[in-house]
Amino acid sequence: EAQVTQNPRYLITVTGKKLTVTCSQNMNHEYMSWYRQDPGLGLRQIYYSMNVEVTDKGDVPEGYKVSRKEKRNFPLILESPSPNQTSLYFCASSSSGGAGQPQHFGDGTRLSIL
């Protein structure tokens, strides 16, 4: 089954404790992206990757890091989480067919930073 898998699904942690949210896709997609969803703001792009070893900032990259060492994996790293990073996070992937290519989303990771 084609899917994007995120782990963990839920996490409550404390300010400053490094955490990683993993994302893996089994569709051999070149493009992967991270979004966060906040009330009244929709989904906003954090980082994206056009292919292995190619990553770039989205609209809200502050406080986040990513890496793309393998095609299937695109982890999101919070080196020193803060309460304003409490949010619902989605990983997405698509084949790089250009703009308008539908992205496939994971089921989300709800992070609470205390």
Place this chain on the structure above:
Amino acid sequence: DQQVKQNSPSLSVQEGRISILNCDYTNSMFDYFLWYKKYPAEGPTFLISISSIKDKNEDGRFTVFLNKSAKHLSLHIVPSQPGDSAVYFCAASEVFGNEKLTFGTGTRLTIIP
């Protein structure tokens, strides 16, 4: 600055009737528009899209209309079914915009049996 706007946070429609969800945008560089459907505790799933060179795209019960001059698009669902109850997001992307999707804030559609 919200470039994609969904001004109705919620909408209730009787089963069997037409549901119309609206979306406005401000960025004239958007070339593709997509609708996603989201159930609780799941990620958004792609529903239907339209290129800016078209004004209508149809897929079964779902039709998307695009009015470029008004920078407005709408999603029509006919007939509405209880399983259509979900949050619907309008999204847009630019041809040279790293495939980023710019999302609206969503409309919660409730279909009343």
